[in-house]
Amino acid sequence: MKRRTTKAKAATKRTTKKKPAPRRRPPKSETEELLAFAIDMAYEAGALTLRYYGGLVDADDKSDGSPVTIADRKAEELIRKRVAKKYPAHGVLGEEYGESNAGARVRWILDPIDGTRSFMHGVPLYGVLIGIEADGEPVVGITYFPPLDEMVSAGKGLGCKWNGKPCRVSRVSRMQDAVVCTTDVERLLKRSEGPGWRRLQQRAAFSRTWGDCYGHALVATGRIEAQVDPIMKPWDAGPFLTITTEAGGRFTTLDGRATIHGGSGISTNGLLHDEVLRELSAG
Numbered sequence: 001m002k003r004r005t006t007k008a009k010a011a012t013k014r015t016t017k018k019k020p021a022p023r024r025r026p027p028k029s030e031t032e033e034l035l036a037f038a039i040d041m042a043y044e045a046g047a048l049t050l051r052y053y054g055g056l057v058d059a060d061d062k063s064d065g066s067p068v069t070i071a072d073r074k075a076e077e078l079i080r081k082r083v084a085k086k087y088p089a090h091g092v093l094g095e096e097y098g099e100s101n102a103g104a105r106v107r108w109i110l111d112p113i114d115g116t117r118s119f120m121h122g123v124p125l126y127g128v129l130i131g132i133e134a135d136g137e138p139v140v141g142i143t144y145f146p147p148l149d150e151m152v153s154a155g156k157g158l159g160c161k162w163n164g165k166p167c168r169v170s171r172v173s174r175m176q177d178a179v180v181c182t183t184d185v186e187r188l189l190k191r192s193e194g195p196g197w198r199r200l201q202q203r204a205a206f207s208r209t210w211g212d213c214y215g216h217a218l219v220a221t222g223r224i225e226a227q228v229d230p231i232m233k234p235w236d237a238g239p240f241l242t243i244t245t246e247a248g249g250r251f252t253t254l255d256g257r258a259t260i261h262g263g264s265g266i267s268t269n270g271l272l273h274d275e276v277l278r279e280l281s282a283g
Contacts, residue, residue: 046146075112109238115212131238141239169269178225183211
C-alpha cells in the first residue's frame with residue numbers, strides 16, 4: 001500500500017509540472033505595421049473601384065491629357081482619409097490630389113487606379129498602387145488588381161508575396177528564353193530607345209503589351225522577365241522598387257538609377273537587367 005501511495009504521488013508531480021510560458025511574439029516593426037495597413041487599404045480601395053467597373057465609364061481629361069474617373073478620385077479620397085486618421089503625421093503624394101503634409105518623415109505615394117483606360121473599358125488589368133517611403137527610402141510596395149483579386153505586396157527586408165505566399169522572379173538568364181513587355185509599343189518606338197526595343201523584341205522568346213502596373217507584377221512573380229516603361233511618374237513607380245527588389249529582381253530608370261523618382265522604370269529578373277539597359281541605350 002505504501003508503494004502504491006509513493007507511485008501515486010510521483011504521478012501527481014509529473015502531471016502537475018508547470019508548462020513553459022508561451023513565447024511572446026515580438027512587436028511589429030514600423031515596416032511590418034505599415035505593410036499590413038497598406039494591404040488593408042488596397043483591398044478597401046479596390047472594392048470601391050469595382051462598384052464602377054464592368055462597362056464603359058465616363059472620364060474627364062486632366063491637364064496632361066490622361067483620363068480620370070470618379071472611381072480614381074473616390075479611391076484616393078478613401079485612402080487619404082484612412083491614412084490621415086491613423087497616421088496624422090504622415091504625408092501623402094497622390095496622382096489625383098497632389099501632396100499633403102510635405103516634408104513628413106513617412107510619405108504614402110498613391111495611384112488609386114493605374115491603367116485608367118483599361119478600367120474605363122472593363123479590362124481587368126488595372127491596379128491600386130501604394131508605395132510608402134520612410135526617411136526618403138521606399139519601404140513598402142503594394143499592387144492590387146481588384147477584378148482578379150490578385151495582390152503583390154512587399155516590405156523592405158520582409159520579402160515579396162503574391163496572394164500571401166512568397167514569390168520570386170524567374171531564373172531565366174538568356175534573352176532568347178525571355179518574355180519582355182511594355183505598355184505602349186508605338187510610344188516607345190518614337191523615342192530614342194525605340195531601336196533598342198526592336199532589338200529586344202527580335203532577340204526575346206516573345207514580347208507582349210501586358211502593360212501598366214500588371215507588367216511589373218508579372219516580373220516580380222516570375223511570369224515574365226522584363227517590363228519597360230519609358231515614362232513613369234512617382235505614383236506609377238511607387239511600389240515597384242520595393243516589390244521587385246524584395247522578389248530578387250531589379251527596378252531602375254532607363255539610365256540605371258534605382259529610384260522611383262527618375263521619370264521612367266524597368267523591372268527585370270535581375271539576371272537580364274544590364275543587357276536590357278544596354279540594348280535600350282544603344283539607340
